[in-house]
Amino acid sequence: MNQDQLKQLVGEAARDEVLKLAAGQVLGVGTGSTANCFIDALAPHKHHFSGTVSSSNATTERLLKHGFKVLDPNDVDVLPTYVDGADEIDPAGHMIKGGGGALTREKIIASMAKQFICICDASKQVAVLGNFALPVEIIPLSKGIVTQELAKLGGTVSLRMAKDTRADLGQTPSQPFVTDNGGWILDVAGLKITNPLGLETQINQIAGVITVGLFAKEKADILLVSNVLGVSRMTF
Numbered sequence: 001m002n003q004d005q006l007k008q009l010v011g012e013a014a015r016d017e018v019l020k021l022a023a024g025q026v027l028g029v030g031t032g033s034t035a036n037c038f039i040d041a042l043a044p045h046k047h048h049f050s051g052t053v054s055s056s057n058a059t060t061e062r063l064l065k066h067g068f069k070v071l072d073p074n075d076v077d078v079l080p081t082y083v084d085g086a087d088e089i090d091p092a093g094h095m096i097k098g099g100g101g102a103l104t105r106e107k108i109i110a111s112m113a114k115q116f117i118c119i120c121d122a123s124k125q126v127a128v129l130g131n132f133a134l135p136v137e138i139i140p141l142s143k144g145i146v147t148q149e150l151a152k153l154g155g156t157v158s159l160r161m162a163k164d165t166r167a168d169l170g171q172t173p174s175q176p177f178v179t180d181n182g183g184w185i186l187d188v189a190g191l192k193i194t195n196p197l198g199l200e201t202q203i204n205q206i207a208g209v210i211t212v213g214l215f216a217k218e219k220a221d222i223l224l225v226s227n228v229l230g231v232s233r234m235t236f
């Protein structure tokens with residue numbers, strides 16, 4: 001079974017999981033290739049939900065194409081569940097997210113939700129976060145000072161370019177990748193994140209940082225993870 005098939009498998013498991021929720025709720029929907037598998041699997045059951053809130057323009061487009069109702073988060077008071085992928089997840093449910101550049105809206109929707117269901121294949125499970133470069137979304141004019149501050153953490157900092165992103169957003173390859181919010185992304189490679197909540201708090205203090213892609217405060221509550229044997233479910 002290849003990685004695409006594993007993503008599809010866990011997307012279908014997430015569909016089954018959310019269809020156990022009472023009908024008529026609003027559902028938070030994440031971004032990325034695994035979240036796309038979930039959206040496609042859920043599409044025939046879209047009327048189980050009164051609407052969705054989306055974590056990116058790409059996800060909004062996909063949801064609308066399938067006929068889901070997409071709500072403005074400001075119009076949603078209660079969001080019971082958010083389903084999204086991750087770039088890495090540790091044994092406590094802390095995650096690195098933002099490989100697709102949607103970390104800010106993902107964190108906002110995660111903070112609105114009562115439970116975060118993380119969906120991924122087993123390659124995303126790690127003992128310690130940091131093998132995947134940590135994405136940090138910034139205000140563009142703060143690139144210099146934020147790069148200096150992040151370098152003090154011991155990693156190697158690089159500005160994400162449009163050519164380096166997985167998301168095909170039609171941006172000019174030689175220019176910085178621009179997020180849905182007009183921000184840029186610094187990727188910090190080579191960190192060993194033994195205190196995710198501490199590091200998230202520390203990076204949040206740096207002026208110019210919009211969002212760090214460490215999800216420690218907004219960690220996963222449930223993990224659905226696929227491997228060749230099937231899908232396992234864990235709670236944190």
Ligand SMILES: O=C(CO)[C@H](O)[C@H](O)COP(=O)(O)O
Pocket residue numbers: 030031032033034035084085086087096097098099100101102103106
């Ligand atoms: O955080 C994200 C996007 O900003 C994604 O959830 C993360 O990158 C995982 O993506 P994929 O399912 O394509 O591996």
